[in-house]
Amino acid sequence: MATSGQVHSTPTEKVDASQFDAGLQMPDKLIYLDHNATTPVAPEVLDAMMPYLTSEWGNPSSSCNFGAKLKRVIETARAQVAELIGAHATEIIFTSCATESNNAAIHATLKATGKQHIVTSLTEHSSVLNCCRAWEQEDVRVTYLPVDRDGLLNLGDLEEAITDQTAVVSLMWANNETGVLFPVKAIGEICRARGVFVHCDTVQATGKVEIDVRKVPVDYLSITGHKFNAPKALVHFTCGGKRRSCP
Ligand SMILES: Cc1ncc(COP(=O)(O)O)c(C=O)c1O
Secondary structure, three states: OOOOOOEEOOOOOOOOHHHHHHHOOOOOEEOOOOOOOOOOOOHHHHHHHHHHHOOOOOOOOOOOHHHHHHHHHHHHHHHHHHHHHOOOHHHEEEEOOHHHHHHHHHHHHHHHHOOOEEEEEOOOOHHHHHHHHHHHOOOOEEEEEOOOOOOOOOHHHHHHHOOOOEEEEEEEOEOOOOOOEOOHHHHHHHHHHHOOEEEEEOOOOEOOEOOOOOOOOOOEEEEEHHHOOOOOOOOEEEEOOOOOOOO
């Protein structure tokens, strides 16, 4: 727990063990171990952003040169993000956070298909579960798949849950509480065979396991930069391809 005056140590900083004093006192420096919750902004990220927070602050949608050149910067960032997951730059949509991406992806599939059924799991992040609960108020049916004692899904349950009214299967890649990895490739293949959209909340997996959308059949992917050293409310996106749309 942080107390005032404590500072975050960077991974390379050494903490003096004598500060712990038999565990009775809080150390002068906080050792932060919850990078699944969020991460500090990396110095190189801050350096890359500084010009656009200070001197180059134009509106990229402006027709004047001051703003318009920012559009090129955004397109470069979009291409870099696409490269991270093997996508095409046109598939990257920046949003304000993964909560928004998750909501947008589910909304997009309901809107695109006109179907009224979502399949998800009981262990999804609250941003997905609350979104599903909100859709239930709009007469959308939601199947919440259970997990076993190891946090794993039974893929037979998934197959059984999909009907011809299913718009989307929304399942995460890595669980934010347990770290359990769902078999996204197998899930994607089942959904492809049944002609159902797949949305994957990849927030906890990005930067930790290989994510390549050319190898894994997913339609929408949510990623959030603040889990891997970007600032909060920045560099978050949903990925959608040609047959996919976003509201
Ligand atoms: C698995 C998972 N999904 C979604 C989110 C929401 O991300 P954001 O803070 O960008 O809205 C989190 C954040 O903790 C998460 O762990």
